[in-house]
Amino acid sequence: MSLLSLKNMKTQIGQYHVLHDITFDVPEGGVFVLLGRNGAGKTTTLRSIMGLWQPQPGSVVFKGRDISRLATADIARLGIAYVPENMGTFGGLTVQENLVLATAGGRFDQTRLQRIYTLFPALEQFWTKQAWSLSGGQKQMLAVARAIIEPRDLILIDEPTKGLAPAIVAAMGEAFREIAQDTTILLVEQNFNFARSLGRDMAVIDDGRVVHRGSMADFAADTDLQGQLLGLSA
Numbered sequence: 307m308s309l310l311s312l313k314n315m316k317t318q319i320g321q322y323h324v325l326h327d328i329t330f331d332v333p334e335g336g337v338f339v340l341l342g343r344n345g346a347g348k349t350t351t352l353r354s355i356m357g358l359w360q361p362q363p364g365s366v367v368f369k370g371r372d373i374s375r376l377a378t379a380d381i382a383r384l385g386i387a388y389v390p391e392n393m394g395t396f397g398g399l400t401v402q403e404n405l406v407l408a409t410a411g412g413r414f415d416q417t418r419l420q421r422i423y424t425l426f427p428a429l430e431q432f433w434t435k436q437a438w439s440l441s442g443g444q445k446q447m448l449a450v451a452r453a454i455i456e457p458r459d460l461i462l463i464d465e466p467t468k469g470l471a472p473a474i475v476a477a478m479g480e481a482f483r484e485i486a487q488d489t490t491i492l493l494v495e496q497n498f499n500f501a502r503s504l505g506r507d508m509a510v511i512d513d514g515r516v517v518h519r520g521s522m523a524d525f526a527a528d529t530d531l532q533g534q535l536l537g538l539s540a
């Protein structure tokens with residue numbers, strides 16, 4: 307059974323039909339990558355899974371249960387975290403306060419906290435600094451840390467490498483590889499090299515529809531298909 311299964315998901319925002327037919331399965335474990343050109347509908351797909359847009363009709367099945375009519379807080383409680391493109395951190399709060407707010411009961415599980423320090427040493431170093439004063443990469447690390455401060459089965463991450471320097475992107479990749487050992491990641495990414503280095507399975511969205519699904523290894527080997535679906539040149 308897949309961890310997450312989207313079937314014929316359609317989402318309308320106001321008068322706009324943004325998603326027309328989103329159908330794909332995310333298996334448990336590893337990194338699943340969602341690719342597509344700008345405006346294809348990737349962010350809307352993540353927001354629809356999270357209940358921030360209500361998809362209708364179609365189904366969103368998570369661990370065997372249809373979550374497409376649940377409120378966002380209930381979806382989060384079932385074990386899905388969302389790291390939006392704008393990261394969703396609180397600039398006026400410290401690193402510590404940002405993380406406390408992301409815990410379920412206001413207390414840290416020390417084992418999880420240690421893991422976060424190991425993954426992202428900068429967060430321990432800047433523990434008492436306000437989030438606005440962090441670099442772009444450190445803010446992204448804080449956003450991901452908020453998502454894993456409680457046990458999760460699935461994390462939705464939207465374009466985490468946007469605007470980051472290559473060394474930070476590499477560190478982020480290492481962290482994701484480690485996180486994906488016990489948490490499935492659904493990653494939206496424009497940086498194809500980053501996506502290719504992490505992804506096991508993938509799908510491409512175009513104009514609100516899934517136009518390709520398969521293994522990342524096969525897609526990475528097919529430069530014609532990449533050109534056709536993403537406009538990438540060999």
Ligand SMILES: Nc1ncnc2c1ncn2[C@@H]1O[C@H](COP(=O)(O)OP(=O)(O)OP(=O)(O)O)[C@@H](O)[C@H]1O
Binds near residue numbers: 324
């Ligand atoms: N709140 C909104 N109101 C109206 N249209 C929207 C809204 N949010 C997104 N859209 C439209 O839906 C389409 C898909 O947007 P979405 O952000 O999901 O694409 P994306 O694939 O994530 O693109 P990008 O890579 O540029 O972030 C776009 O045409 C966008 O203009």
